Structures are given as C-alpha cells and as structure tokens.
Amino acid sequence: MINLNQVCSKLDAKILLGEDQLDREVISACGADLMSDVLTFTKRKTLLLTGLTNIQVVRTAELSDLCAIVFVRGKLPGKDIIEAAKANDIPLLVTCYTLFEACGRLYEMGIKGCPHKVFADE
Amino acid sequence: MSDTKKMKVTYEVAPGDFERAGEASSGIKRLLQRIGIPAEVIRRIAIGTYEAEMNVIIHAGGGIVTAEISPDSTVIIVSDKGPGIADIELAKQEGWSTAPDYVRQMGFGAGMGLPNMIKCSDKLDIVSVVNQGTQITMLFYHVDKESK
Numbered sequence: 001m002i003n004l005n006q007v008c009s010k011l012d013a014k015i016l017l018g019e020d021q022l023d024r025e026v027i028s029a030c031g032a033d034l035m036s037d038v039l040t041f042t043k044r045k046t047l048l049l050t051g052l053t054n055i056q057v058v059r060t061a062e063l064s065d066l067c068a069i070v071f072v073r074g075k076l077p078g079k080d081i082i083e084a085a086k087a088n089d090i091p092l093l094v095t096c097y098t099l100f101e102a103c104g105r106l107y108e109m110g111i112k113g114c115p116h117k118v119f120a121d122e
Numbered sequence: 123m124s125d126t127k128k129m130k131v132t133y134e135v136a137p138g139d140f141e142r143a144g145e146a147s148s149g150i151k152r153l154l155q156r157i158g159i160p161a162e163v164i165r166r167i168a169i170g171t172y173e174a175e176m177n178v179i180i181h182a183g184g185g186i187v188t189a190e191i192s193p194d195s196t197v198i199i200v201s202d203k204g205p206g207i208a209d210i211e212l213a214k215q216e217g218w219s220t221a222p223d224y225v226r227q228m229g230f231g232a233g234m235g236l237p238n239m240i241k242c243s244d245k246l247d248i249v250s251v252v253n254q255g256t257q258i259t260m261l262f263y264h265v266d267k268e269s270k
C-alpha cells in the first residue's frame with residue numbers, strides 16, 4: 001500500500017494542508033489541467049496532479065471525492081483556495097517537478113492511472 | 123412512498139460568479155451525506171449537478187438548481203433563462219463546446235459536461251428554447267452501481 005506520505009517524499013513535496021492525513025492510501029492518480037476530464041474519468045479516491053491553482057480544482061476534488069491535490073511546477077495556490085480545501089478536508093501538496101515528471105515518479109512507485117485508457121466511442 | 127418523506131432544496135446560481143460556482147452542488151452533496159445515501163451515488167449526483175451548475179454560470183447567465191430528494195431517488199432540476207440550446211443533439215456530443223477561452227483557462231469548456239451528466243444520471247431530460255432558456259432534469263436512483 002502506498003500512502004500520501006510516500007508520495008510526498010517521492011515528489012520532494014511540501015505539505016500545504018493535511019499533515020495529519022498523510023496515511024491516506026493512494027490507489028491511483030490522474031494528471032490533468034482540464035477539470036472537465038477529471039470530472040468525467042476519475043474514480044473516487046484518485047490523487048489529482050495539476051498545474052491549475054484555481055478554486056475549481058478544489059471544487060472538483062471535493063465533488064469527485066478525490067484523495068488529495070498535488071500542485072506541480074511549484075505553483076502555490078492562494079489563501080482562499082487553501083481555506084476551501086481545509087473546509088472540505090482535502091490535503092494539498094506542492095512539488096517543483098513538472099506534471100510529466102511528477103506523474104512519472106509516481107508511476108515508478110506503482111501508482112496506476114485512473115483511468116488506464118479511454119476509448120473514444122465508449 | 124409518502125410525500126412527507128420528500129425533501130426539496132433550491133439554490134440560486136449567480137451569473138459569472140466563478141468563486142462560488144459549485145456551492146449549490148456542494149450543499150446538495152452535504153445534505154445527501156447527512157441522509158446517509160451511498161457515497162458512490164452521492165458522487166454521481168454531485169458531479170452531474172456541478173456540470174449543470176457550471177453550464178448555467180458559463181453559458182446562461184445564472185439560474186436555479188433544485189434537488190428533490192426521496193428515500194429511493196433524487197431529482198435535480200437546473201433551469202435558466204439564458205440563450206437556450208439550438209441543437210440539443212449536437213450539444214450532447216463529446217467535445218462540442220461554445221465556451222470562450224477564459225473558461226478553458228479555468229479548466230472547463232471541453233464539451234464534456236452534457237455527456238458526463240448523461241453518464242452520471244439514470245435519466246436526463248433537456249428542454250430548451252432559443253432565447254428563452256434551458257431546463258435540465260436528472261434522475262438518480264439511490265443504488266450503488268459500482269458494488270453491483
């Protein structure tokens with residue numbers, strides 16, 4: 001089992017929120033800047049890696065029951081975003097790796113994509 | 123089922139207010155959690171409602187979100203007095219979008235909302251009249267589809 005704490009070390013990430021939630025299990029992950037795709041394709045408990053830092057990212061994570069959010073490229077969200085995540089119990093991490101690199105590092109650990117594949121005519 | 127067991131909540135959705143976009147969906151989600159509906163079902167309702175709520179903010183200049191919650195199902199009605207949808211079949215297709223660029227920069231506008239509402243709900247109805255508005259009705263049975 002891989003938890004948030006291990007994800008955090010692998011990404012040299014800083015914890016912005018949810019220090020007490022680092023034992024949360026990470027089953028699968030999704031790297032996206034398109035919340036439309038996150039809302040359509042992810043399953044519950046998926047870890048989201050994204051380059052966006054707006055309020056919609058937190059809303060999407062809240063409404064889709066995601067595991068946590070990792071902001072890539074060292075991009076820090078504003079205070080209001082952190083407050084919204086706090087109110088919804090969503091851990092926030094920030095890593096200096098790019099989206100591709102961060103996803104690759106997690107894949108290396110054995111975390112799989114959610115979804116694995118999408119078929120156009122599904 | 124008796125009518126007394128039904129619950130109805132209504133939210134007004136303000137036009138262009140992206141900071142608060144999703145508040146109606148979030149409120150409905152919390153209410154369903156208190157009632158004790160399965161998490162997988164709540165997730166489908168929350169996502170379907172959020173897609174419709176975002177559409178009303180992006181495309182229609184605000185509107186009304188109503189949830190009618192019964193013991194075995196929830197009906198979400200999202201209505202607006204916006205421009206309407208001229209070709210509903212086209213709008214339902216994955217990838218069709220008229221969203222402006224600033225919406226894309228926020229992570230929306232991929233033309234996935236209506237297809238996702240269809241996927242999440244058990245039944246979806248769209249009534250839309252050009253220059254008068256749009257009403258979307260989604261029915262969700264309180265049955266966990268994943269554990270079946």
Ligand SMILES: Nc1ncnc2c1ncn2[C@@H]1O[C@H](COP(=O)(O)OP(=O)(O)OP(=O)(O)O)[C@@H](O)[C@H]1O
Pocket residue numbers: 036173177178180181182202204205206207213214218219220221229230231232233234235236237256
């Ligand atoms: N309430 C509405 N009023 C007017 N037009 C609408 C409304 N809802 C949807 N539409 C039209 O239908 C199109 C498709 O909607 P859909 O939700 O599938 O995609 P989107 O909103 O453009 O992008 P996404 O949902 O991925 O963010 C929209 O681009 C818009 O032209």
Ligand SMILES: [Mg+2]
Pocket residue numbers: 173176177231234235236
């Ligand atoms: Mg939409």
